[in-house]
Amino acid sequence: MRWLRQVGDWFDRRLGISSTLLPVLRHPIPRAVDGPMGWWYIFGSASMTLLAVQIVTGIGLALVYVPSADKAYASLLYLNEVEPLGWFLRSLHYYAGSGMVVMVLAHMTQVFLQGAYKYPREMTWVVGVCLLLCTLGMFFTGQILRWDPDAYWGLGVGASMAGRVPVIGPWVVEVLLGGPVIGADSLSRFFALHVFVIPGTLLAALGVHLWLVLSCGISDVPRPGVLVDPRTYDAEYHESVTKSGVPFLGDALLKDLFASAVAVIVVVVIAAILGPKGPTGPPDPTLPGANPRPEWPFLWLFALLALSPPSIETFVMLVFPVVLIIALFLVPFVSNRGERAPSRRPVAVLSVIVIYTVLGILTYEGQTAPWSPEMTAWSGDPIPVRLVEHSSPLELQGAVVFQNKNCRNCHAIDGSGGQRGPDLTTVGVRLTRDQLIDQVSNGTPGAKGAPGGGEMPAYGKQIDAPQMTALAAFLASLRPAGQPPAIPAAQPHADPQP
């Protein structure tokens, strides 16, 4: 096959593969990376592999998906149900996207814990943070493209947050939505962001990131006691890889290839089993019962905002994320020298543990969202029989009032119902009859002039006197068996009322 070789040589001479590209790819990297510690290094290439999966599946989806407000839902249903393997493409695009977020976070955590962001790789870290923001941006804009009620109302929440920016708020909302309302212009704008603007930025940043990795070299494994000194690092690194380095293009890449292949298999299997995500319904804003939730990487922020006191809410919404991002950018400038091994950097290790624990707890809270009333609880489960089987007619009437006035939406009985307010299964032990009437009539108003309302509305005008008497009787009867009702501190004897 000599002619084949000649054709190869023709291209090689003009493309400069043997003369330029191969020597670069075979540049030496620290020997220890080819050993067991090299398994820590695979997350970056795994992120890139999943990015490639996203680009391919994204192109596939773009062949059918229609980014028009009136046709998007139909085209998604078509992909899910009619297009051969369309459901798989949608499913893989979602789960590979989630996998990419996980890999990027793992990569960032590993680089941080192993001090690989220190001299001379500070710029690599900074560009990496840009890549993290691009990846999260892709996840957010991608959810909008599903164009179901979650996406529609989620976009509204984003617009409402943007509307709180001082002075230029309304203008930011118009730019975000592409007009005065959430509509076709919003979807088109987010489509352009998801397909053109952010991928372009991401790929450009990725190019810079890879160039920096190449020019700075792969960092050596961290060793306790081996310090980074910017004055001597370059010479030491160069000497070390020249003396005992292994070529990058070779067995050293085996772990990366293996891990990337495993990552692809994992997301493919998950995608095949779980099937496509949504759309949860047609994007009809007049459909009742909408309960929007952000995607999983943003549940922690959702919980943080829901749990913030209203007085600092706008600050948390607008300023806190900016502060967080700036803090991420500044990591290499806190200390770009000294110890790299995590065993010698307790502050770094502790920070990672605390941050992930907080993120995990907030994500869990965002998932369960106990601050949301359960809108259908009042007409759902009845009052448990054991609580009313010995009730007087007045107390039974009170139970009817309790269900009818939607109390169950916020107050659970026996664990079923809303969690916005306290569970009332044993409230008869805590509040006297007068206190109960007072609480229901006046609610828990907020402080005068406070930014947020109180915790409970006042029901005095919505419940007439006979209903209130019955309701108080019912609530006072909610006690564990045998326990006496609550009595006011000033009154020495139990309440004689039935």
Place this chain on the structure above:
Amino acid sequence: MAATEAQTGSSPAPERAPDPPRRWFFRVLTGAVSVAAGVLAGAPLIAYVLRPRQTPVDWVGLGAVGEFPLNETRRVTFDNPLRQPWDGMVARATVFVRYEGKDSAGKDQFLVLDVNCAHLGCPVTWFPESALFMCPCHGGAYYSDGSRASGPPPRGLYSCVWRVENDRLEIQAPHYPTLQNTLTKSTEVGDCSARAASSKIA
């Protein structure tokens, strides 16, 4: 490589010595032309992306006055004229209408509340049994007149500008309301701003 010297302008340049005045002029000219190209191409492109659209004032009919019983809150859906032709069902919008009878001058009084919660925009649900609007996202609640009852909302529900024309209730087509861009910014006929929150029982 060129064997002959390039001709610059009318007079031949001396060998290997640039022509300072004309070269300098050409540099300046190139800079000016580049800046002009950037501005001419860039300004309309940036304006295209960033400039807000003019919002026309459109009135939408919600029904005859007689269709709304006294002191009842009704959920009304309509097609928002603030739309693109290819919006489909996304242009459908919801408001809550409450007919409050005739005032002392004999004119019909309405309260029209937008469905977007004043906290972060989620759609509120009306519960006639307890006469409360409840928001599913963070537990905001409002009384029947739109004033806030509890939860994180910083104000009451946004109210729409309405009018009665030929015995029909009409509202100004609502844009997406935010705290700094409410629906009653330009107060016209029948402005019923959300009343201040007050305790219901002394």
